[in-house]
Amino acid sequence: MLQKVKSFIPLSRPNISEKTIDAVAGVLRSGWLATGPKTQEFEQSLSEYFGGRAVATLTSNTVGLQTSLMAIGVDRGDEVITTPLTFAATANTVASMGARPVFVDVGDDFNIDISKIEAVITDKTKAIMPVHYAGVPVDLDGLYDLAQKYNLRVIEDAAHAMGSTYKGKRIGSMGDIQVFSFHPIKNMTTGEGGCVVMNVDKADELYRVHLQRFHGIDRSIWARFSSSANCHYDVVFPGSKSNMSDIQAVIGLHQLEELEDMNEKRRVLIENYRKELSCLEEHIILPPIPSYEFVHSGHLFSICVRQPEKRDALMQFLREKQIGSTPYYIPLHLFSYYQKTFGYKRGDFPKAEFIGDRVVCIPLYPTLTESEQGYVIDNIKDFFNAKYM
Numbered sequence: 001m002l003q004k005v006k007s008f009i010p011l012s013r014p015n016i017s018e019k020t021i022d023a024v025a026g027v028l029r030s031g032w033l034a035t036g037p038k039t040q041e042f043e044q045s046l047s048e049y050f051g052g053r054a055v056a057t058l059t060s061n062t063v064g065l066q067t068s069l070m071a072i073g074v075d076r077g078d079e080v081i082t083t084p085l086t087f088a089a090t091a092n093t094v095a096s097m098g099a100r101p102v103f104v105d106v107g108d109d110f111n112i113d114i115s116k117i118e119a120v121i122t123d124k125t126k127a128i129m130p131v132h133y134a135g136v137p138v139d140l141d142g143l144y145d146l147a148q149k150y151n152l153r154v155i156e157d158a159a160h161a162m163g164s165t166y167k168g169k170r171i172g173s174m175g176d177i178q179v180f181s182f183h184p185i186k187n188m189t190t191g192e193g194g195c196v197v198m199n200v201d202k203a204d205e206l207y208r209v210h211l212q213r214f215h216g217i218d219r220s221i222w223a224r225f226s227s228s229a230n231c232h233y234d235v236v237f238p239g240s241k242s243n244m245s246d247i248q249a250v251i252g253l254h255q256l257e258e259l260e261d262m263n264e265k266r267r268v269l270i271e272n273y274r275k276e277l278s279c280l281e282e283h284i285i286l287p288p289i290p291s292y293e294f295v296h297s298g299h300l301f302s303i304c305v306r307q308p309e310k311r312d313a314l315m316q317f318l319r320e321k322q323i324g325s326t327p328y329y330i331p332l333h334l335f336s337y338y339q340k341t342f343g344y345k346r347g348d349f350p351k352a353e354f355i356g357d358r359v360v361c362i363p364l365y366p367t368l369t370e371s372e373q374g375y376v377i378d379n380i381k382d383f384f385n386a387k388y389m
Contacts, residue, residue, distance in 0.1 A: 009372050011324035012185040013365045015262055020254040027250050035214075038246035042253050046195060049256060051173040054200045056209045057244040057252075061159045061181030061194035062089040065129070066096060067212045067242070068177050068196055071205040072153045074099050074126050081120060082129040082157075083112040084331040084344075085352045090131055090157050091332050099126070100342060103333055105349040109290045110134065110302070113351070114142040121146075127153040132161035132171060135187070135297030136290060140166050140175060147176070155179065159194075160299040162187045163263040167293045172197045182248075187263055187297050188255035190248035212239040265366040266298025269373060273301050273362070276377045282306075283384045285358070300328060303380075304358035311358055314383055321379045324363055331356040 027038060039057060046055040058064050074080060076098030082090055084103040091101035102120050107113040110133040117128065128147055130138040138156070147154045158164075159181035161171040172178045180186075182193035196209055211218065216239035255262075274286055285304040305311045315325045331352040333344035346353060363376055 005322050005372065005375055008322045009324060009363050009368070009376060010365075011326055011361060011363055013367060014184045014189045015258070015366045016189075016251070017254060017258065020251055023250045023254055024247060027246050030246075033247055034245055035243045036246045038253065039244050039249040042244075042249035042256075043195075045253060045256055046197070049172075050170065050197050052200070053173065054198050054202070054206050055195050056206065056213065057190075057193065057195045057249065058213050059193055059242045059244060060089075061157070061179055061183070062093060063213075063240070063242040064179035064181075064194045064196045065089065065155065065157060066093040067209050068155045068179055068198075069093060069097050069099070069127070070212060071208040072127060072155070072177070077124065078126040079122060079124040080127045080129050080155075081112075081117055081125060083131050083133075083352070084333045084349050085110060085133065085329055085355060086131045086157065086332065087159070087329060088332060088335070089159075090129060091338070094129070095337075095341070100124075101332075101338075103344065103349060103352075105351050106133075106355065107351070108288045109136055110287070110355060111136065111138045114139055114146065117143075117146055118150075121150050121152070125150070125152060127155055129155045129157055131157040131159070132164060133300075134287065134302060135160045135162075135164045135299035136287075137161060137164050137166040137171055137294050137296070139290065139292055141292075144175065153177070159183075159186065161297055162299075163259055163295075163297040165295040182252060182255075187266070187299055188252065188259050190244065190252040190255070193244055193248050193252065211236050213242045215239045215241060262366040263298050266364060267296070269364055269368055270296075270298050270301050272373060273364075273377070277303065277380065280381065280384055283310075284380075298364070300361050301364045302328060302359050302361050304355060305360060306358070308357040311360060314360055314380070317383050318362075318376075318379060321375075323376055323379060326361050327356070327359050328361045329356060329359070 043055045074097050078099040079102045080094045081102045085106045094101040104112050104116045112130045154176040156178040158171050158178045162180050164171045178197045180195050182190040216235050216237040218234045318325045338344045
């Protein structure tokens with residue numbers, strides 16, 4: 001008989017230490033809650049983490065993607081190549097600029113298929129926006145070779161990849177532009193938030209990112225209201241408002257210190273899932289492992305149910321057993337907006353559809369206990385017993 005759990009096991013849970021909670025209380029007592037010294041400190045720490053590259057913190061990965069597109073000059077009528085197997089934010093940001101998201105099917109690793117990108121490049125193509133699905137890096141050598149050949153920009157949606165490495169180099173420490181997420185479900189969090197990472201020699205683009213995140217004003221609020229500040233400023237263009245607060249930043253500072261330990265715990269859990277669920281290969285497909293050298297962040301653990309009609313039944317079964325799960329992701333070209341606006345339809349991207357019809361993400365977070373993971377594993381095995389088939 002399967003063991004019982006005392007409470008619901010969620011898909012994800014942020015790992016917030018008492019030290020972090022105390023640090024947040026310190027910011028609240030300081031009297032300065034908006035963008036200020038802690039935000040500056042967090043950006044500096046992130047810059048050091050990414051090997052000295054320029055970093056701008058924002059309120060989300062979504063606004064980071066949109067701001068990056070703006071900074072490189074993506075405009076109405078342009079095209080940006082991306083994957084359909086991602087969260088809506090990736091392509092929504094392209095569409096919101098009046099540009100066209102051009103989808104390319106995925107490969108066996110759930111990431112964009114580099115070999116299929118060249119066929120869709122046109123004179124309207126401005127950039128390629130890959131997604132490092134579940135924290136497994138895209139094959140960046142091939143991607144950047146293509147980008148260089150056609151003089152295209154690359155904006156890596158690295159929402160899943162905080163702590164991932166590709167051929168010994170940290171995602172965010174190399175390449176063109178990377179955008180990370182600090183949402184509570186991600187590997188590290190600031191409550192809500194994200195950051196843009198880019199090369200320091202792109203000073204004009206970094207300047208546009210900084211202006212865009214606070215009304216196009218050329219001086220930060222800290223630079224205008226602190227004890228040694230100058231309150232005069234200029235509005236350079238009509239930017240939006242997406243600046244991180246010191247409350248968020250101080251959480252991020254502690255999360256960044258703990259990131260590698262949290263990611264290692266995720267990787268241990270993943271290896272245990274792989275080991276314990278390998279006996280179900282008749283019923284499920286475990287996440288493939290690319291041949292190139294990489295270290296994944298351990299953001300998600302996805303299984304694919306071989307019989308798609310059993311996918312929702314599995315998730316319902318797990319929910320009844322107090323276990324969270326979700327289908328990350330339903331391919332974007334299957335949603336009504338992308339079909340009506342851009343003419344996409346089922347059948348356009350077979351591999352993404354194969355995965356999207358079968359994928360189930362199961363609980364994965366650093367504080368998931370051995371007994372809780374065992375309970376998840378036992379229930380998945382129990383579902384695939386003959387009585388459920």
